[in-house]
Amino acid sequence: MTHIGRSFGGPGHIEATCPCDLAPCGLVDAGNVSDECDQHPTTAGKTMRTGHAAEDCPEMGRDVVVALAKVLRARQAIVDAACEEPEGFHSLALLDAIDDYGRAVSHLNAERIRNSKRLRDYTDDHMSDCNEAADEIDPEVIA
Numbered sequence: 001m002t003h004i005g006r007s008f009g010g011p012g013h014i015e016a017t018c019p020c021d022l023a024p025c026g027l028v029d030a031g032n033v034s035d036e037c038d039q040h041p042t043t044a045g046k047t048m049r050t051g052h053a054a055e056d057c058p059e060m061g062r063d064v065v066v067a068l069a070k071v072l073r074a075r076q077a078i079v080d081a082a083c084e085e086p087e088g089f090h091s092l093a094l095l096d097a098i099d100d101y102g103r104a105v106s107h108l109n110a111e112r113i114r115n116s117k118r119l120r121d122y123t124d125d126h127m128s129d130c131n132e133a134a135d136e137i138d139p140e141v142i143a
């Protein structure tokens with residue numbers, strides 16, 4: 001069977017938010033799509049942009065997709081709450097502000113890693129691993 005996804009280069013926000021069970025890689029097993037899903041069943045007629053045979057599954061990445069789903073739900077909760085305010089409305093500025101907030105939180109956490117004296121004292125060898133980990137969650141600082 002094949003693991004499939006609608007984003008380029010791996011699982012993305014569609015896999016994070018659709019009702020299908022996720023394979024260990026965070027993609028969807030083509031033989032196990034949810035009837036509720038309007039993205040992954042062949043009857044939906046949507047383009048799959050990433051995938052691999054189940055036997056080639058890297059079997060990691062599902063946690064990232066689950067975490068992404070959590071961020072998207074939290075983001076929607078902010079929008080929903082704003083819309084309940086008498087003067088609240090669905091504004092693009094609000095969406096940009098939330099995305100900026102998310103990037104700022106990632107950047108904060110990455111900087112905590114990069115600037116940790118405790119990690120730095122651990123050994124320089126490990127510090128380069130830690131910095132690579134920080135770059136992974138905060139890619140915009142890589143020039």
Ligand SMILES: [Zn+2]
Nearest residue numbers: 018020037040
């Ligand atoms: Zn799905």
Ligand SMILES: [Zn+2]
Nearest residue numbers: 003023025057
């Ligand atoms: Zn897979």
